Amino acid sequence: MFILSEDSNRTQGRDAQSSNIMAGKAVSEAVRTTLGPRGMDKMLVDSSGNVVITNDGATILNEMDIEHPAAQMIVEVAESQEEEVGDGTTTAAVLAGNLLAEAEDLIEQDVHATTIVEGYHEAARIALEAIEDQVLDVDVDDELLEQVAVSSMTGKGTGGLQTETLAETVVGAIRQINSDEGVQRDNVEIHTQVGSSSNATELVNGIVIDEEPAHDEMPTSVEDASVAILDVELGIRTGEVDAEYAIDSIDQLNAALDAEEDELRRYAQDVIDSGVDVLFTTDDVDDRVASLLASEGILTFEDITNKKARKVANATGARRVGALEDLSEDDFGHADRVRTETYGDDDLAFVEGGAAAEAVTVFVRGGTDHVVDELERAIEDALDVVTAALDSGEVVPGAGATEIAIADAVRSAAAGIEGRKQLAVTAFADALDIVPRTLAGNTGQDPIDVLVDLRAAHEAEGRAGLVTDGETVTIGDPVEHGVVDPADVKREAVESATEAATMIVRIDDVIAAE
Structure with a gap:
């Protein structure tokens, strides 16, 4: 009796496990060589x-065109890591791939998938406890946060900009939006602008939006500015119903035009009388109104999006007003300065230093699109890890030292576990070694030799990682070299990689419709 459609394709047993594991390993291998400060880049062409x-x-x-469902699970590991802690995506994906490789060896030794899954979960629990033991007893001050940021950005494309300089910018941004409720990460934005060099990257205490003044004669900079936001059109409103009017004489035409001019002048005068210095509107501003506002030195931006209006309100404390006659000083926000700048064909507005400022912007510069894009990604990751470190207050040694330590803890615990599950726990420990091994391989050293030396140094000193000292890579204490990572990054990598690997290992039947 046929249950499946004739168009269905079914793979079962070892073949299904092997196919899924192979796909997961392939995805992991694709990013493995990017890990660490000496990692390589990938060129992706759509x-x-x-x-x-x-x-x-x-x-x-995310850019790879991946169709295999098991491979997609490894992608989801990276996505989960990115969403939860913002960094460590490569570590998580590589660890997941190596857990699959170790599981494949166990399956070939006739260790049942259920036993492997149980062993991996037990090992993950031990690893998470070991991470707690690695948390450093230090104050999370600016110096430490800058070290976290540098660790995140080292090896990534920063367009020649020193990571230490960039780290100061990142920490400065996070500190400005930190409050008793914690870090409001959404209040830090990155605005990229091609042109100049990456050294022109700066921290703006406020927001940057793509807008130009409504009139050429308006001021390009206003200091100590009151700011208003209007959700109303400053022009002759077009009715929803088409109407025609008969004009019998030139006097009637002139009267109609005069009435229109009077209405526009009234709009402009209402704005002028309010005393506002800078006006943002979410609707159009008639050219004649804009001209009158320009003559009074009122900087105006028209037809901005609702998203931009919210950003301006967030940065200045201004309240959005839906009717011109309701506009008053009580609705005004404040900015230390509002200025406009032109970069090539792009016009930008900078709203800086608002009295109620709850937003900062990292203004990223670079000579090409590729430079600013990669710099933006590096800053995004650094912002996320600094946020994680500041929120939790917990950091651990980097440079592979934490992985060496937790692998040692898992391996030691495995000796007390009976049955075949011990093999799975030991395999988990071996899988953790992929991080220091990959770091070594990406620096041109022999991974096996370095791993042996790292284990010996860990046994002797209690903490050992693969640290970069100028042009040389040596084994040393990463904390002394300022290489630290948020503990949450390590926890999430272990948890997400374990979950993906065990899910894939448990699959023994794949049914696909053709």
């Missing part, structure tokens, strides 16, 4: 010929 050059794991996996 069907339209658009090129992305990056070593950001999440970006690479």
Whole structure:
């Protein structure tokens, strides 16, 4: 009796497990060489010929055209890592791939998938406890946060800009929007602008939006500015119903035009009388109204989006007003300065230093689209890890030291576990070694030799990682070299990689419609 359609394709047992594991390993391998400060970049070209050059794991996996469902699970590992903590995507994907590789070896030794899954979950629990033991007893001050940011950005494309300089900018941005309720990460934006060099990247205490003044004669900069936001058109409103009027004489025409001019002048005068210095409107401003406002030195931006209006309100404390006659000083926000700048064909408005400012912007510059895009990705990751470190207050050694330590803890615990599950726990420990091994391989060193030396140094010193000292890569204490990571990044990598690997290992039947 046939249950499945004749068009269905079914793979079962070892073949299904092997196919899924192979797909997961392939995705993991695609990003493995990007890991660490000496990681390589990938060039991704889509069907339209658009090129992305990056070593950001999440970006690479998102840009790849992946169809295999098991491979897609590894992509989801990176997505989960990115969403939860903002960094460590490559580590999570590589760890998931190596867990699959170790599981494949166990399956070939006739260890049942259920036993592997149980062992992996037990090992993950031990690993998470070991991460707690690695948390450093230090104050999370600006210096430490800058070290976290540098660790995140080292090896990524920063357009020649020193990571230490960029780290100061990142920490400055996070500090400005930190409050008793924690870090309001959404209040930090990144605005990219091609042109100049990456050294022109700066922190703007406020917002940057793509807007130009409504009239050429308006001021380009206003200091100590009162700011208003109007959700109303400053012009002759067009009715919803078409209407025609018969004009019998030139006097009637002139009277109609005069009435229109009077209405426009009234709009302008109402704005002028309000005393506002800078006006943002979400609707159109008639050219004649704009001219009158320009003559009074009122900087006006018209037809801005609702999203931009919310940003202006957030940065200045201004309240949006739906009727011109309701506009008053009580609705005004404040900015230390509102200025406009032109970069090539692009006009930008900077709203800086609002009295109620709850927004900052990292204004990213670079010579090409590729440079600013990669710099933006590096800053995004740094902002996220600094936020994670500040929110939790917990950091651990980087440079592979934490992975060496938790692998040692898992391996030691495995000795006390009976049955075949011990093999799975030991395999989990071996899988954790992929991080220091990959870091070594990406620096041109022999991974096995370095791993042996790292284990020996860890046993002797209690903390050992693969640190960069100028042009050389040596084994040392990463904390002394300022290489630290948020503990949450390590936790999330272990949890998400374990979940994906165990899910794939448990699959023994794949049914696909053709």
